[in-house]
Amino acid sequence: MAASRLTQLGWFEAKYAHMRQRGRTLFMIGFLAPACLVYGAFVVWPLLQSFYISLFSWRGVSLNRRFIGMDNYERLWDDKVFWKALQNNLWLLVVSMAGLFVIGLLVAHAMQGSGRIAKGIRSIVLFPQVISLVAVAIVWQFMYNPSYGLVTDGLKSVGLEWSSGILGTSSAALPAVGVAFLWYAVGFYIMLFATGLKAIPAEVIEAAELDGSHGLHRFSQITWPMLWSVKRTAAIYVVINVMNVFALVFLMTNGGPDRATEVMLTYLYQIGFTNYQFGQATALAVLNFIVAMTLAVILMIVFRKNPEEARR
Numbered sequence: 001m002a003a004s005r006l007t008q009l010g011w012f013e014a015k016y017a018h019m020r021q022r023g024r025t026l027f028m029i030g031f032l033a034p035a036c037l038v039y040g041a042f043v044v045w046p047l048l049q050s051f052y053i054s055l056f057s058w059r060g061v062s063l064n065r066r067f068i069g070m071d072n073y074e075r076l077w078d079d080k081v082f083w084k085a086l087q088n089n090l091w092l093l094v095v096s097m098a099g100l101f102v103i104g105l106l107v108a109h110a111m112q113g114s115g116r117i118a119k120g121i122r123s124i125v126l127f128p129q130v131i132s133l134v135a136v137a138i139v140w141q142f143m144y145n146p147s148y149g150l151v152t153d154g155l156k157s158v159g160l161e162w163s164s165g166i167l168g169t170s171s172a173a174l175p176a177v178g179v180a181f182l183w184y185a186v187g188f189y190i191m192l193f194a195t196g197l198k199a200i201p202a203e204v205i206e207a208a209e210l211d212g213s214h215g216l217h218r219f220s221q222i223t224w225p226m227l228w229s230v231k232r233t234a235a236i237y238v239v240i241n242v243m244n245v246f247a248l249v250f251l252m253t254n255g256g257p258d259r260a261t262e263v264m265l266t267y268l269y270q271i272g273f274t275n276y277q278f279g280q281a282t283a284l285a286v287l288n289f290i291v292a293m294t295l296a297v298i299l300m301i302v303f304r305k306n307p308e309e310a311r312r
Helices: 002-053 071-077 080-110 116-124 133-143 150-157 170-198 202-210 215-226 228-243 247-252 264-273 278-302
Strands: none
Touching: 002 278, 071 278, 080 116, 080 170, 080 228, 080 264, 080 278, 133 150, 133 170, 133 247, 170 228, 170 247, 202 215, 228 278, 247 264, 264 278
């Protein structure tokens, strides 16, 4: 009799645990479903549509579309301008990542103090982020103006001068755009690294100081490894920002001179809104997405595990 009651009690407990787990699952689904529906409707579905449209020859001004399969991708594969634009994007990516990491870390370290200089840096570091990107492009166009630009005058003083101006010279235009991009984007990465530095436990820094670790040695052995997750986030954000750069390049140079500053999205704009080849433009958008995702996945794999944790 007692054994029977224990069996019934165990069955009720198992049933109750199952119902509780089911209720928790339904509760989670109820909260996640609206977000998933919105994400699916405004992100996943348009992305799938882009893949679909890229398989058609379509001028974008009528409902007439002709299925051509992978022809748009084959045209881009044989297109020298596409490869030039991709090369420029990758060049900006490498230079921007190096510049944003170096400048971001240096300024983030300077912001850690409590003096007037640190407070002043905190007040101005995000200033470029609150300015319209259109205004940023116009300001830097003035800075590079061949007649009265501040940067141009500074370069003239050290013997560097171009007859057609900085933005009109193929060898100088892309680095000039890269400088403008760094100026605009660096504030976000400074704040990101500053947050990571503040998250390092104070006792770790104190222990390093007691062991005689200072300066570059402490940075390379303590600070840099402990910023592992911040570095991963920053690197992925650089990929996203560089592969999606459009307005700054379009307004400053429109891809010129002689395609020297052409990037993926400026070429996409030309194909779609100048040549009215929306199918091919969509194929270029898909390729841009694939490149960005591939680079992001590679970085996630590279930064997947902190080597310092593996040594413990």
